Amino acid sequence: MDLLANFAASFATQLQSPTLAFLIGGMLLAASGSRLTIPDAIYRFIVFVLLMRIGLHGGMEIKEADLTALAFPALLSAVTGCVCVMMGWLVLARLPGIKFDDAIATSGLFGAVSASTLAAAIIILEEEMIAFEAWAPALYPFMDIPALVLAIVLASLHAQKAQTENGVRPKIGAIIVDSLRGSALSALLLGLAIGLLTNPGRIYTEFYDPMFRGLLSILLLIMGMEAYSRLAELRGVAHWFAVYALFAPIVHGLIGFGLGYLAHITVGFSPGGVIVLAIIAASNSDISGPPTLRAAIPNANPSSYIGASTSIGTPIAIAVCIPLFIALADLVFGL
Amino acid sequence: MDLLANFAASFATQLQSPTLAFLIGGMLLAASGSRLTIPDAIYRFIVFVLLMRIGLHGGMEIKEADLTALAFPALLSAVTGCVCVMMGWLVLARLPGIKFDDAIATSGLFGAVSASTLAAAIIILEEEMIAFEAWAPALYPFMDIPALVLAIVLASLHAQKAQTENGVRPKIGAIIVDSLRGSALSALLLGLAIGLLTNPGRIYTEFYDPMFRGLLSILLLIMGMEAYSRLAELRGVAHWFAVYALFAPIVHGLIGFGLGYLAHITVGFSPGGVIVLAIIAASNSDISGPPTLRAAIPNANPSSYIGASTSIGTPIAIAVCIPLFIALADLVFGL
Amino acid sequence: MDLLANFAASFATQLQSPTLAFLIGGMLLAASGSRLTIPDAIYRFIVFVLLMRIGLHGGMEIKEADLTALAFPALLSAVTGCVCVMMGWLVLARLPGIKFDDAIATSGLFGAVSASTLAAAIIILEEEMIAFEAWAPALYPFMDIPALVLAIVLASLHAQKAQTENGVRPKIGAIIVDSLRGSALSALLLGLAIGLLTNPGRIYTEFYDPMFRGLLSILLLIMGMEAYSRLAELRGVAHWFAVYALFAPIVHGLIGFGLGYLAHITVGFSPGGVIVLAIIAASNSDISGPPTLRAAIPNANPSSYIGASTSIGTPIAIAVCIPLFIALADLVFGL
Amino acid sequence: MFYKATKVTIIAERLLQSGILKILEAGGAKGYTIVDGSGQGEHINRKGDRASVVRAFSIVRIEFIQTDDASARAIAEEVSQTYFKQYSGIVYVSPVEVIRTERF
Amino acid sequence: MFYKATKVTIIAERLLQSGILKILEAGGAKGYTIVDGSGQGEHINRKGDRASVVRAFSIVRIEFIQTDDASARAIAEEVSQTYFKQYSGIVYVSPVEVIRTERF
Amino acid sequence: MFYKATKVTIIAERLLQSGILKILEAGGAKGYTIVDGSGQGEHINRKGDRASVVRAFSIVRIEFIQTDDASARAIAEEVSQTYFKQYSGIVYVSPVEVIRTERF
Numbered sequence A, B, C: 001m002d003l004l005a006n007f008a009a010s011f012a013t014q015l016q017s018p019t020l021a022f023l024i025g026g027m028l029l030a031a032s033g034s035r036l037t038i039p040d041a042i043y044r045f046i047v048f049v050l051l052m053r054i055g056l057h058g059g060m061e062i063k064e065a066d067l068t069a070l071a072f073p074a075l076l077s078a079v080t081g082c083v084c085v086m087m088g089w090l091v092l093a094r095l096p097g098i099k100f101d102d103a104i105a106t107s108g109l110f111g112a113v114s115a116s117t118l119a120a121a122i123i124i125l126e127e128e129m130i131a132f133e134a135w136a137p138a139l140y141p142f143m144d145i146p147a148l149v150l151a152i153v154l155a156s157l158h159a160q161k162a163q164t165e166n167g168v169r170p171k172i173g174a175i176i177v178d179s180l181r182g183s184a185l186s187a188l189l190l191g192l193a194i195g196l197l198t199n200p201g202r203i204y205t206e207f208y209d210p211m212f213r214g215l216l217s218i219l220l221l222i223m224g225m226e227a228y229s230r231l232a233e234l235r236g237v238a239h240w241f242a243v244y245a246l247f248a249p250i251v252h253g254l255i256g257f258g259l260g261y262l263a264h265i266t267v268g269f270s271p272g273g274v275i276v277l278a279i280i281a282a283s284n285s286d287i288s289g290p291p292t293l294r295a296a297i298p299n300a301n302p303s304s305y306i307g308a309s310t311s312i313g314t315p316i317a318i319a320v321c322i323p324l325f326i327a328l329a330d331l332v333f334g335l
Numbered sequence D, E, F: 001m002f003y004k005a006t007k008v009t010i011i012a013e014r015l016l017q018s019g020i021l022k023i024l025e026a027g028g029a030k031g032y033t034i035v036d037g038s039g040q041g042e043h044i045n046r047k048g049d050r051a052s053v054v055r056a057f058s059i060v061r062i063e064f065i066q067t068d069d070a071s072a073r074a075i076a077e078e079v080s081q082t083y084f085k086q087y088s089g090i091v092y093v094s095p096v097e098v099i100r101t102e103r104f
C-alpha cells in the first residue's frame, strides 16, 4: 500500500516535471496527425550530446572513485542483462504463435539498455536530489552488451539445431566489437575516456551540461512520436509481444533492483545507484540494439521487436518504471 | 510628423540591434551569390525551438492570467484576420491581370501570421522593455486559422460559381484541423500546453529561453536569404503582387492596432499587447500557411503568393512594421 | 632545448585540455570502425556558428581598434600566404612522380587557412590567457585569398605554356569573388560586419560565445574522423604528399611567426597576435579551399590535396603547431 | 533468371505523397521506394537541401515495380488523372527485369 | 495513353550542377529532377550524409525527360563534352513512356 | 555516340550497403551511385527524413552501369542470392545507353 502511495506521489511529481509531458506530447502529436517532425540530423545530434554529457560526467567522477566499488555492480549488471534475456527465452519464446527468432530478438532488446530512458532517469534523480555514484550510468555497457550477445548466441544455437548448414557458430568477439561500434556506446565511451583522461572543465559546464535538459526534452518528444507511429506495426504481430512489452520492463527493473540491493548491503552501493541499476534494467535498447540484432538475427521480424520496444517498452520504462523504482527505493531505503 | 520622428528613432535603434542586421545580411549574402546556406534540418529545429519558447512562456503566464481578458483580444484577432482577407478579396482580386485564385491565396497568406516576425517582435519588445501580456503571442492561432479558412472558403465558393462540377463544398472543420496540424501551430500549442500544465522551470530557463535570441538571429538570416532568392519568382508574376506585398503589412497592422486600441480602452489590453496584435496582423504566414493553401487552392500559382510574402511581405513586416508600430504606440500611449 | 622543453610542457597542457582529445578521439573512433557519425547538417551549422562568433568578436573589437595597426599585419599575411604557395611550387612540384597540377593545388590549400584550426587556437589562447588583438582572426582572408589566387594563377600559366588552346587566362577578380562567396569566408565577413555595425550584445554573450567551446569540440571530433577516413585516399597517391603535409605546416608557421615578429617590432603587434598569425599560416584550408580549387584546377586529383590536408596537415597544425608556436612565443617574448 | 516487369516513376510535390501511396496500395503495388529531391518544371522552382520556407513543395520521387504491366500502367494513369491536372508532377513508365517475381 | 520519350540521367559533382542546368535549359528541357547522392567512380570517393569537409564534391543525380529523342541526346552529348573530360561524372540515356506529352 | 549498357539497381537496407559494395567491386563494377531513400515492401515500413530510432533500416538505392551485360547480371544475381533471402531488398536490371564506354 505504501508503495502504491509512494508511486502515486512520485508519479504525480513527475507529471509536474516537463520530462514526462514531452513524451506524452509526442504521442498526442503523432496521434493527431501533426506534421511537426524533428529532423533525423537533429535526433542524432541530440543523442550524441546526451551520451557525451553522461560519459564526460561519469569519466570525471571515476577519476576520484574507488574502481573496485564499480566491479561488483558491473558484474551484477551483466547478470541482470543475461537473466532478462533468459526469461524471455524461457517464457516469450514458448508462447503460442510466437516465432523463436522474433522472441529471442525481442528479449535481447529488452535485456539491453536505452540511452533516452537513462538520460531521463538522471534528470529526474537530479531534480529530486537523490544522489547516486556518478559512474553508475557507466554500468550501461555492462548490461547492454551481454544481453545482446546472449540473445544472438541463443538464436544461433537454435538455428544450428534446426538445420546444420545455416547455423553458423556465432563469433562472440565480433558481436561485442559490433556492439561497441554502435553510435550510442561509441559516444558514451568517448565521453568516459575524455572525462577520465582530460579536464573537460568549461566544455562540460558551458555546453554539454546546460544542453542536457533541453535536448532531452526534444528527444522525449521524438520517442513519443515514434511510440505512437509504430503502434500500427505492433498491431500486425502477435499480441503476446504487447503483453510482454507491458510487463517485462517492470519485472526486469525488479531484478535490477534486487541485485542492486545486494550490492547495497555488500559493497555499499548507494540507493540512488540501485535506482539507476533498476531503471537501466527496465529500459530497452532503442538506438544501438535494433541494428545489431537486425544484422545478426536476420530472420527475426523487426516489426515485432521494434514495435514492442518503441511503442510500449520505452513509454512504460520512462513513465511507469522511473517513478516506481524511486518510490520503491523510498520505501526500502527511506530516502 | 511626430510619428515619423518616432519611427525614425525606433528604426535607428533597431538598426543598432543585430536582429534587423541578420535579415539584411541574409539578403546581401544571397544577392552576392554566397554559397553559405543553413541546412534545412537546422531551419526546422530553429523554428521548433522558437515556437516552443514562445508557447512555454505563454503557457506559464496564462496560469496566472485572467482568461476572460484573453477572450476579447482573441475575438478581435479573428476579426482582424478576416477583414484582411476580405480586403484582399475586394481589392487585389479585382486588379487587372490578376487571377482570382492567386489573389485569394495571397490574401490568405497576408491575413495569416508569421512565426519569425512574431519572434522578432518579442525580442525587440523585450529589449526595449515594453511590457505585454505573456499570452499575447497566443493570439497567433486566433488570427491565423480564420484567415486561412476564409481564403479557402472564398476560393471554393468562386470555383462553385464558375463550374458546378469542380466546386466542392469546403469542409471548414477539416481546414481548421489541417491548420492546427501544421508544424508551427503544433509546436506553439505543445509549448502552451506544457507551459500551462507542468512546471517547465529549468528546461525553459536553461535551454529554450537562452537559445531564443541566437537561433532567431539565424532564422532571420535564412528569411533574408529566402527573400532575395524568391525575388526572381516574383518577377514572373503580375506587378500588383509586389505592390500589394508592400502595403498590405502596413494596412493590416493598422487594422490590428486599431482593434487592439479598442481592447485597450474596453478591457485594458496593454500597449505592448496592442503592438503585438498589430505586428501579428502585419505579418504574413511563412511556415504553415503555404502548404495549407497549396493543398486547398491548387489552381493558385505558388510563385505569386510565396514570392509576394517571402520576398517583400516579411522584410516589410520585420524591418518597417515593428519600428512603426512601436513608434505609433509611443505616440498614442506615451510609452 | 628550451624550446623543446617549452613545447613539451605546452603539449602536455593541451593534452589535459579536451580540445586535442576530441581530435584524437575522432581518429580512434574512425579507426575502430565506429558507426558514430555527426550529420552533415550539424557540421555545417557548427562551422557557421564558430565563424560567426569569431567574426562578431572581431567586429566588436575593430570598432575600438586603430585600423592602421591592422594594415601591416594584413599585408604580411598576404605575403605569408604567397610565400607558402611559392615554396610548394618550387619544391613539391619538382619532386619525382608528382604531377604539376596536384602539387600546385596542394600548395594552394596549405597556403590558405583553416577555420577549425583557427577556432582551436583561439580557445587555447583564451584558456592559457594569452592576449591577442581581437582583430587578429580577421587576418584570415588576407592570407587565404592570395594563397588560393596565386595557386590558381600558377596552374593556369602552366596550362598556357603546355598547350595554347586550353590555357585560359585566369580572371583574378573572379577567383577572389569566388573565394569570398565560400561558406566559411561569407560567415566570417557577415559576423565581422554585424559586429562592427551593430551592437550584438546578448546574441553574442548568450548564444555565439557560450556555444563556441562545445561546438568546437564536436568539430574537432569530425576533423579527427575525417582525418582517419581519408588516409586511405592518401595512400593511393605519391608519398611525397604525406611528407609535404607533415612538414609544410611547421615551415609555414615559422614563416608566419617570423613575419609576425617583424610586425611586433615595427608596429607593436602583440605576442598573442604573432601566435595567431603563425597558426593561420600553419593551417590549411579545409572548408572553402577544396571546392574553389576543384573548380579552378580540374585536372588536379582531389585525393592528393584533400588527403594531404585533411589527414595529415590539419592534425599536425592543431596538435603540433599550436603548442609549438605558443612555446616559441614563450621563448621569444617571455610570456 | 530475370523476368520482365514494369517500373513506374512518379515525381510529385511532397504534399501529395500520402495520397499517391494510397493509390499505389489500392492498385496492388507490393512495394515502393521513395527518394527526396528537388527540381524544376512548369511550376515553382524547388531548391535542394538548403532551408526553404516552402519545404512541403519539395519533390519526392516514388518508384514501384510490378510484373503485371497493365496494372502498373493503370496505377500510373490514375495517379496522373487524380493529381497532375492541378498539382505539380510527372509520371513515366519504363521496362525493367527483376529476379524474384513473387515480390512484385 | 503512353507516348515514347527519352530520359537522360546525369551524375556529376555538385559543383557542376548550375552549369549543367544551364545547358539543359538552353537545350530546351522543360523540366528536370535532382536527387542528392554519393558514389564512387574513377575519381575521389564520396561518402553519404556524414559530415564531410568536401561536401561540394558530393554527387547530384539530375534527370530530365524529353519526347524529342534527338534533342535529349544532343543535350547529353553536350554535357559530356563540356564537363566530363575534366570533372567527375557520367551520362546515360534510357527509353521511357510518358502520359502527358505537352509537358516534356 | 551512344553504346548499349546495362544498369543494375539495388534497393536494400542501409546496413547491407558495405557488403553489397564489396560484391560490386569484386564483380568488376567500375563505379556506382548511391542515393538515400525510404520505402515499403514486405518487411518493415521505412519513413523518410524524420527522426527514426531505426535509421539503420532505412533504404539505400545503389545503381551501377556496366557495358558487359552478362557481368552486370551476374553481380545482380549474386547480390540477390547473398542477401535478399533473409534481408529486405530488391534488384532490377534495365537497358541504358552510355557515351564513354571506357568508363563502364
Ligand SMILES: Nc1ncnc2c1ncn2[C@@H]1O[C@H](COP(=O)(O)O)[C@@H](O)[C@H]1O
Residues within 6 Å of the ligand: D011, D012, D038, D039, D040, D041, D042, D043, D044, D046, D059, D087, D088, D089, D090, E029, E030, E031, E032, E033, E034, E063, E064, E065, E066, E103, E104
Ligand atoms: N521534363 C521533366 N523531366 C524530369 N523531371 C521533370 C520534368 N518536368 C517536371 N519534372 C519534375 O516534376 C516536378 C513538377 O513538375 P511541374 O508539374 O512541371 O512543375 C518538377 O519539380 C520536376 O522535379
Ligand SMILES: Nc1ncnc2c1ncn2[C@@H]1O[C@H](COP(=O)(O)O)[C@@H](O)[C@H]1O
Residues within 6 Å of the ligand: E011, E012, E038, E039, E040, E041, E042, E043, E044, E046, E059, E087, E088, E089, E090, F029, F030, F031, F032, F033, F034, F063, F064, F065, F066, F103, F104
Ligand atoms: N559505372 C558507374 N555506374 C554508376 N555510377 C557511376 C559509374 N561510374 C561513375 N559513377 C558515378 O559518377 C560519379 C563520378 O564518377 P567518376 O567521374 O568516374 O569519378 C561517381 O561518384 C558515381 O556516382
Ligand SMILES: Nc1ncnc2c1ncn2[C@@H]1O[C@H](COP(=O)(O)O)[C@@H](O)[C@H]1O
Residues within 6 Å of the ligand: D029, D030, D031, D032, D033, D034, D063, D064, D065, D066, D103, D104, F011, F012, F038, F039, F040, F041, F042, F043, F044, F046, F059, F087, F088, F089, F090
Ligand atoms: N515492388 C517494389 N517496387 C519498388 N520498390 C520496392 C518494391 N518492393 C520492395 N521495394 C523496396 O525494397 C525495400 C525492401 O523491400 P522488402 O524486402 O519487400 O521489405 C522496400 O523498403 C522498398 O524500398
Ligand code: NA
Residues within 6 Å of the ligand: A084, A109, A110, A111, A112, A113, A252, A280, A281, A282, A283, A284, A285
Ligand atoms: Na533492459
Ligand code: NA
Residues within 6 Å of the ligand: B084, B109, B110, B111, B112, B113, B252, B280, B281, B282, B283, B284, B285
Ligand atoms: Na497577417
Ligand code: NA
Residues within 6 Å of the ligand: C084, C109, C110, C111, C112, C113, C252, C280, C281, C282, C283, C284, C285
Ligand atoms: Na596556411
